[in-house]
Amino acid sequence: MATTKSAKEVREEREKMLVLKHKYDNRITITKYGKECLDAGDYATALQRFTEYMDIMAEVKHVKDFYSLKTGHFDSKSDITEMLMMSHVFFEMARIYDAVPKFQEDSRRCLEQFVAFSANQPYQVVNSELIRKHLKKSVFKNPDAFRDAYQQIYVQSKKCYVVTFCYGHEHPVTNEFREFKDWLLNYKTGQELVRLYYGHSSTAVTRWEKSPAMHLVARLFIRPALVLFSKTILRLILTK
CATH class of the missing domain: 1.25.40 (Serine Threonine Protein Phosphatase 5, Tetratricopeptide repeat)
Incomplete structure (x- = not known):
């Protein structure tokens, strides 16, 4: 009570x-x-x-x-x-x-x-x-x-700005690039690359999200390039 x-x-x-x-x-x-x-x-x-x-x-x-x-x-x-x-x-x-x-x-x-x-x-x-x-x-x-x-x-x-823009947060390609980021962070040069990537991509993607033209570019050009990289060079790196 x-x-x-x-x-x-x-x-x-x-x-x-x-x-x-x-x-x-x-x-x-x-x-x-x-x-x-x-x-x-x-x-x-x-x-x-x-x-x-x-x-x-x-x-x-x-x-x-x-x-x-x-x-x-x-x-x-x-x-x-x-x-x-x-x-x-x-x-x-x-x-x-x-x-x-x-x-x-x-x-x-x-x-x-x-x-x-x-x-x-x-x-x-x-x-x-x-x-x-x-x-x-x-x-x-x-x-x-x-x-x-x-x-x-x-x-x-969890953000990989460009990849997430193209594929979303939970796509297998997005997850592979997150693993790639973790691999880069093991090296001083990689840390600098990640820093530069975040510094520029966060601003760029904010603009891209408002642009129908960039959505088209992503579908026709960026997405195929990311898939090619993930199935070739990226796969070799992550399986070492």
């Missing part, structure tokens, strides 16, 4: 919701202040503000902590800006933790969240460039962890 809440419980619940709403409404200001502190070199305060923001999001989504936040907790269209901001905050937290050896595990967990909130998102290329530029500067105490995160963004991504 359902129990009726007392007036006190209802009042406390209402007050708790109002407090959470106030914190949520101020989350952008909190994050902005964290970024200002980070730019000023006040890393301790920056981390406090970033953590405060993440704790608010965890409370709003009813999960135990911000490491439990998943992209599935958000709407892929209406929440895309929030997800982008979260991915960048996770990255900055990972950077701050990375500077202190005893916090390497925290850095790793934030990197995992950064990858989770980057792969398969419209801003995936932007985030991969963010981490690549920092790697180029050699600013990390544990660069291997950040390099692995950079690769994981592509490994976890």
Whole structure:
């Protein structure tokens, strides 16, 4: 039998919701202040503000902590800006933790969240460039962890833009090219090729989808070329 809440419980619940709403409404200001502190070199305060923001999001989504936040907790269209901001905050937290050896595990967990909130998102290329530029500067105490995160963004991504445009997400040819991408990521040159591919193809395919002419070109020319490649060179590579 359902129990009726007392007036006190209802009042406390209402007050708790109002407090959470106030914190949520101020989350952008909190994050902005964290970024200002980070730019000023006040890393301790920056981390406090970033953590405060993440704790608010965890409370709003009813999960135990911000490491439990998943992209599935958000709407892929209406929440895309929030997800982008979260991915960048996770990255900055990972950077701050990375500077202190005893916090390497925290850095790793934030990197995992950064990858989770980057792969398969419209801003995936932007985030991969963010981490690549920092790697180029050699600013990390544990660069291997950040390099692995950079690769994981592509490994976890299911998108092969051009192939998916031609064949869809689950076609055998699409799956073969995903395997090809994973193979490329084993090599430094391959990683650069994958980066360039994602950087250009994501923009191109967005335009192609609106063009009847490109759909015709894909059917007459690109699809046959992809099939030929998958049945010849690609097959030789994947069976080695």
